[in-house]
Amino acid sequence: MSSRSEAPSSSDAPSEGLIETLRASALAELGEASDGGELDEWRVRYLGRKGQLTSILRSLASLPVEERRTVGAAANQLRTALEEQLQARTDELRNALSTAAEQLDVTLPGRRGHRGGLHPVTQTIRDITDAFAAMGFQTVEGPEVELERYNFDALNIPADHPARDLWDTMWVESPDGEDRSDMLLRTHTSPMQARVMEKTDPPVRVVVPGRCYRYEATDATHEWCFHQIEGLAVDEGISFADMKGTLYEFARRIFGSERKVRFRVDFFPFVEPGAEMAIDCFKCNGGGCNLCKQTGWIEILGAGMVHPKVLEGVGYDSEKYTGFAFGMGVERIAMLRHGIDDVRLFAAGDLRFLSQF
Ligand code: PHE
Numbered sequence: 001m002s003s004r005s006e007a008p009s010s011s012d013a014p015s016e017g018l019i020e021t022l023r024a025s026a027l028a029e030l031g032e033a034s035d036g037g038e039l040d041e042w043r044v045r046y047l048g049r050k051g052q053l054t055s056i057l058r059s060l061a062s063l064p065v066e067e068r069r070t071v072g073a074a075a076n077q078l079r080t081a082l083e084e085q086l087q088a089r090t091d092e093l094r095n096a097l098s099t100a101a102e103q104l105d106v107t108l109p110g111r112r113g114h115r116g117g118l119h120p121v122t123q124t125i126r127d128i129t130d131a132f133a134a135m136g137f138q139t140v141e142g143p144e145v146e147l148e149r150y151n152f153d154a155l156n157i158p159a160d161h162p163a164r165d166l167w168d169t170m171w172v173e174s175p176d177g178e179d180r181s182d183m184l185l186r187t188h189t190s191p192m193q194a195r196v197m198e199k200t201d202p203p204v205r206v207v208v209p210g211r212c213y214r215y216e217a218t219d220a221t222h223e224w225c226f227h228q229i230e231g232l233a234v235d236e237g238i239s240f241a242d243m244k245g246t247l248y249e250f251a252r253r254i255f256g257s258e259r260k261v262r263f264r265v266d267f268f269p270f271v272e273p274g275a276e277m278a279i280d281c282f283k284c285n286g287g288g289c290n291l292c293k294q295t296g297w298i299e300i301l302g303a304g305m306v307h308p309k310v311l312e313g314v315g316y317d318s319e320k321y322t323g324f325a326f327g328m329g330v331e332r333i334a335m336l337r338h339g340i341d342d343v344r345l346f347a348a349g350d351l352r353f354l355s356q357f
Contacts, residue, residue, distance in 0.1 A: 014056045014063065019074045022052055026082055030089050039090055046082055053079055120357040121227055121346055124334040125209040128229050131253040132207045135246060137231065140206050142192040144213070145172055148182045150191035155270040156309045168215040170224075185213035189230035190270060193306070193325055196232060197314040202321050203235035209330065220342045227330035232306070234316065234323030240273070240305060243324035247303060251279045254333065260286070262297055271304025271325055282336075291336075298336060301328035 026046050033039045046053050053075065060072045118126070129139045152158075172183040192208040208230040216222055233246070244263060251259045259279045266276040278299045281292035288294040303326035308318035331343050338357065340346075345353050 014059055014071050014075065015067075016071055016074050019056065019071065019078050022046075022056070023078050023081070026053075026078075027085060030082075030085055033089060033093075035093065036090075039086065039093070043086060047079065047086070053082065117355070117357065119346075119354065120334050120338065120340075121330055123357060124330050124337065125227065125229065127254060128250070128328075128330070128333065129207050129209060131250050132231065134253070135205075135249060137205045137207045137233070140192070140196060140208055141210055142186075142189070142195055142208060144186055144211050146184060146186035146191050148184060150194050151184060151186050151188075154194035154310065154313050155190055156307050156313075157269045161269060170213050170215050186210075187214050188212050188327060189228040190325070190327060192230055193232050193270070193310065194314050197234065197311075197316060202316065202323075203233075204323070205233045205235075207231045218344055220344070221332075223331065223343050223347065225347065226343070229328050229330055231303075231326040232323065233325075234306060234311070234321055236321060238322045238324060240324070243303060243305065243326070246324075247277050247301070247326060251277070251300070254337070255279055255282050263303075266302055266304075268302055268304060270307050270310050272307045274302070274304035277301050277303055277326075300333065300336070301326050303327075 026042075029045075030039075030042055033042050043051075045051055048054065056075050057072075057079070060068050060075065063071060129137075133139065152161075169187055170185040172185065189208045189210050189212060192206075192210075196204060196206050196208075209227065210230075211225060212228050213225050216224055218224060231246075233242070244261070248261045251261050259282065262278045262280070263275045264278070266274045268274045276299055278297040280286040281289060281296050281298055283289050283291040284296065286292075286296035288296050292298050303324060306323040306325050311318040311321060311323070331346055334340065334346070335343060
């Protein structure tokens with residue numbers, strides 16, 4: 001003990017006390033090391049060439065013989081102990097890792113990522129155009145910004161015709177702010193009748209889905225922007241019976257094979273005769289309910305034989321060719337099929353609504 005106080009720098013001189021202190025801190029830190037990197041740092045700190053224990057071993061030479069023996073034995077014992085503990089801690093961490101790996105059940109099915117879907121209006125358009133495709137109708141599309149000529153004139157709706165009042169129209173302004181009195185956002189898909197016939201000789205069989213616009217206040221059943229599907233078939237010898245058969249088949253494909261259809265006279269300037277088609281209510285099977293407003297019937301489209309003036313207007317010989325046309329609102333069909341009570345939901349962009357389809 002007296003020799004210890006004689007050592008040149010007593011606090012740094014190796015002693016059994018210093019070794020015990022080192023042991024305590026080394027073991028405590030080792031217990032906190034949690035990965036390979038930290039274990040390595042620990043090893044360098046205590047057992048490395050410049051490590052704390054290594055420097056104790058180096059400085060043993062400066063001790064008196066007696067102390068060198070006891071302190072040296074303690075230091076060597078600590079080195080063995082630390083090496084053993086390092087190995088033990090390494091094994092422990094490795095085991096913990098492999099246990100975690102075993103807890104991961106790689107045979108579980110993966111989590112599904114979020115998948116988008118088609119908008120219910122798009123779905124309905126596809127179902128309807130598919131139904132007509134099966135009957136030989138091609139799907140074509142046309143411009144939403146339309147010439148007055150196609151939207152009205154070519155459809156036998158002259159400038160002073162009262163039928164123009166039926167459509168509240170969004171006229172297009174030119175960039176300088178002046179009204180382009182000959183351009184508008186189309187109020188229906190019917191302008192495509194003339195556009196298709198101008199480009200094609202008979203026979204014609206097309207359906208035309210697309211957006212339409214009307215200047216009107218929105219409510220549960222009216223939107224200023226909505227979709228229609230137009231249909232047109234022109235050939236030699238096409239009769240009203242062909243129209244009824246085609247639309248009956250469409251109704252059965254979309255609303256169920258047990259559907260019945262009803263045709264009643266209606267007026268559109270571009271058809272003669274004109275008709276509206278209703279299906280028997282699929283909710284009450286015609287008995288009367290809130291969906292069919294107690295009538296047993298649900299109106300779903302306008303139709304008729306293409307007016308001779310429309311055929312002549314595109315250069316078709318109306319003595320040789322006849323045809324039928326029809327038009328329906330897509331949102332209305334989608335609302336009926338899915339029991340949706342407000343048309344404004346379609347364009348509201350609310351995923352809680354859209355993800356149901
Ligand atoms: N275009 C008419 C409308 O918007 C529907 C229609 C199309 C009627 C074709 C008859 C023939 O109401």
